[in-house]
Structures are given as C-alpha cells and as structure tokens.
Amino acid sequence: EWIMGITFIGMILLWAFSPVFNINLAIVAFLGLSILILANVYTLEDIRQGAGDALETYVWFAILYMMSTALNDMGFMKTLGAQIATLISGYHWVPVYILLTVLYILIHYLFVSQTAHLLALYAVFLQVAVNAGVPAALMAFMLSFATNYFAVVSPQASSSNVLFAGSGFLPTDDIYKQGAVVTVLNTAIFLLATPWILWASSI
Secondary structure (H helix, E strand, C coil): CHHHHHHHHHHHHHHHCHHHHCCCHHHHHHHHHHHHHHCCCCCHHHHHHHHCHHHHHHHHHHHHHHHHHHHHHCCHHHHHHHHHHHHHCCCCHHHHHHHHHHHHHHHHHHCCCHHHHHHHHHHHHHHHHHHCCCCHHHHHHHHHHHHHHHHHCCCCCCCCHHHHHHHCCCCHHHHHHHHHHHHHHHHHHHHHCHHHHHHHHHC
C-alpha cells in the first residue's frame, strides 16, 4: 500500500509538472506501471486477468497505428493519390465520385484510426475528386460521412472498437463480417442520398 501510494503521488506530481520538465505523459504512465510491476504490487497476471484480450488488442492497435502513420510520413499516401488521379483522368465525375468513395472506405482496412485515415487521405482524395470535376461540397460531405461510418469495418478500425473486441462478446470473425455488411449498407444509403446532398450543399 505504501509503494502504491508513493507511486501514485509521484505520478500525479510528474503529470502536474510535465510541461515544466518537458516529460511525455505516456512515459509517466509507463514509469508508474513499471515501478508497480517491479515491486510486485501489480503482476503481469493481474494485467492479463483485468484487461483480457483488450490489452492485446491495444498493443496491436498501437503497432498498426505507428505503421499506418509511417506510411503517410514516407509519402505513400501522396503517391497513391497521384496514381489514382492518373487512372481516373478523362472519366465523367459521377463514376469518379463513386469510385473514390468506395476506395476511401476500402483503404481503411490498412488503418487503425479514423483520425490517421482522415489526416492522410481526406485532402488527397478531395483534391483528386475536384480535379476530376466532382462538386467539391459533395465530395467533402461524402468523405466526412465515410470517415465516421467505416469505423466498423474491422476490430482495429477505430479505438472504440478495441473495447468491443476485448469484451469477447463478438468473435473477431463476426466483427469483420458484420462490420463489412453494415459498411456496405451505409455506403449504399449515402450514395443513394447523393441528390439530397447536392441539393443541401447548394443552399
């Protein structure tokens, strides 16, 4: 109890003065956890029993998030956008609009965060669409909608999905299957609502 109390107070102080000492908050959290594990106050078995599969999912989430972020930092997404722009040049804006929307959703299987996906691809896809003649407001709205409803395509598609995957209520296979069905339905609904979106964006 003394070790736990002192560690807790130390972490609170480090969090409070982290801007002064320029300490990353994640390092403070890991430092506190490390002290508790080394002092045998909190064992790996406790973590396993308390967090279950959610902990493993969070670990994989962190790894995949760093990989998808690295793809963006290395310029992969910009190159992808340039290749897509080359392939769709010369087509009418309607098939381009549908194709870009579907691609934007499918590519989310490579991402583990809606925010990371948005930052990496939103501007690229929007620019490609506008250059191809797609109404800017329409594409902007559709990409924004898709950024929300594609969050169920996989267990790692959104950080909130980690809780569902870790609960064990749904097997991973079911999450993929049901997520795909829900995403397809949402995509069809929003694409069919395109005339309304065009009308709303013109007001």
